Structures are given as structure tokens and as C-alpha cells.
Amino acid sequence: MLSRTGLYALQAVLYLVRQSNGDAVAAATMAADLGVPPNYLAKVLNRMARSGMLTSTRGAHGGFRLASDPGELSVEDVVGEFEELLPLEKCLLGGGCDPTSPCSAHRRRVEWHGVRRDILRHTPLLSLLGPQAVPEDREVPHHRLVESMIKVS
């Protein structure tokens, strides 16, 4: 469900959260610490900087910093930039139902899409760092979980 790229983004942000002295971190050191491909991580970081999630400074002592309070971030905030799952033209069951009056299976897929986004949006980034930090842990019906795992698009 998460692309490798999205996973790198998540790792990078979590890394910066754990660093949390004010220093910028160079892409190369971050990559070495995380054990991920340095040049590719650089690209991912660059993209995150352009999207406003990180700030970057060039030159000596440069690198990347979090642009905002990580306590405010959701998983979706981090990962959304890298996950394009928009179109839903085709019906899972193969009926040629058109977008204006979709069949029931079709409608469910659209729902799933929303469910997934919703869940990622409502999950605080920091909750991934430990079981202690999960505020308001809502229960989700079992079958919806499966639905959210099914690739949309």
C-alpha cells in the first residue's frame, strides 16, 4: 500500500523527530543512519522540502529540518505527497457501470478510497513511535480494514 518512496519519507520524518536538536541533517548522514540509498533519499527529501514539509538549507552545515511541529502531523501529511491513487474508472467485478450510476461493488471501492485516506489522516505521526502515543484510538470494523488494504486504482 505504501510505496517504498512513501516509506522513505516516513522514515526520514521519524528520524528528524528523534534527532530534535535544532541542527539540520545532511541527506547523506540520514541515509547512512537509516540504511537507505543516499541519492534517492536526497530526491525524496528534496520533494518534501518543496512541498513545505521540510526546510532545507544549502552549503556547509546545511541539510534538512522539520518545517513544523511534528505533533500536528498525520501519517497522511507525510505520505500523501507520494501516493497518487485517484482514478477508479473500472469496476472490480467487470460490469461496465458508468461513473454517474455506479454498481454497488463500484460504490464500495470509492468508499474504500475514502476510508483509507481518512484513516491515514486521523493517525498522528507520533503514534508510530510507540504504543503510548495513540490518543483516541478508534475501533474500526474488521471488513473495512481489508477493504483499505485492497489497492485502489
Added chain:
Amino acid sequence: MLSRTGLYALQAVLYLVRQSNGDAVAAATMAADLGVPPNYLAKVLNRMARSGMLTSTRGAHGGFRLASDPGELSVEDVVGEFEELLPLEKCLLGGGCDPTSPCSAHRRRVEWHGVRRDILRHTPLLSLLGPQAVPEDREVPHHRLVESMIKVS
């Protein structure tokens, strides 16, 4: 999370469930009805036949049939064949923790893997065909859902 191939497998089995007269269905007709690439679907069906989920008969009036009662099948039964997500050598947070004494983040990932499999295993295939057919719909903690979406391996 589901590969496209896994999705094809799911579509194919659901298609056969909905057919449900005793006739075998040719890969080509199934592909046409579902709107998926015929030659590729043929390969997927072939693999399912070899794994024992479908039976295949060659020649005229040949094609594919379900090998067993679909009511007994879980989503995992259908999809598991196509989803290899085994190794977990590396720790998400980059600490070089070894497999014998993994760090807490590492341990969580192992959990996630199990959670995902468990969920797919406990979801009846037929529950995907409509909201009516979901027996014993257990509730799952929200954060576990997110964990299960994070790509394992």
C-alpha cells in the same frame, strides 16, 4: 498492499463465484468480462490451478472452475499465493538491531506482518461481495490498521 496480480486473482475467483453454473470458463471470456489483460490473466489462472485453488481442463469446452466451496475460502487463501512479504532484516528507524534482540520498532514490524496475514485469513472471501455476508465482524484497533497498511519487507 495488494499487487495487481493479487487483485486479478481476487477478481477471477469472485467472477467464478458469481457464475456458479457448473461450466468451466475460458480465460479469454473471463478476461473480456472483467476488462483485464487476457494473456496475463491466463498466467494468473494457471498459477492458481497449479496451487490447487482452481481446476483447469484443456481443449474444447475447457476452462477454469473453482476447486472448492468458496464459502470456505478466506481472502488470504486467494491472495496469499501472490504476496511474498517475508524478510524483515532492516529496522524502520535505522538502528542496526540484530534479529535475535530486535529493537522495539523492529518488533512492531514483525507484529504488523502477523496482523496483516491474520486479518486476511479471518476475512471470508464472500464478504467482499456485499455488506450482508460478514459474519463475526471483529473490531480492530485503529493504529493496527495503519500498521497493516505499511509495506512489510
Added chain:
DNA sequence: GGTTATTCGGACATTAAGATCCGATTAACC
């Protein structure tokens, strides 16, 4: 102002998944 450490971003390479092609085999039907 020169040197050094870094990001920036475009061009290119690699890889795995997805998809296609086709000849060989097999079963039904005449």
C-alpha cells in the same frame, strides 16, 4: 575571495512487475 560542504535538479541506468506472443499440448466433437 577561495575552499568546502551541502542542496538542486536533470539525465541516465537498473530492476521488477506487468503484459504480450507463440508454439506445444490436450480434449471434445464431427
Added chain:
DNA sequence: GGTTAATCGGATCTTAATGTCCGAATAACC
């Protein structure tokens, strides 16, 4: 037994994601 309709499975092509390389820009420090 020949024809037809299907699976079988190996070889190959395509595409998108991932990953590498490198020159240019830029900021800190001497």
C-alpha cells in the same frame, strides 16, 4: 482421424518505480 477450442509454459517486450551520476548553485568558514 481431423478440426477446433482451449490450457500450458517459455521467451520476450514494456513500463513505472527505484536508484545512480554529475554538474550547477549556494552558504559557511577561513
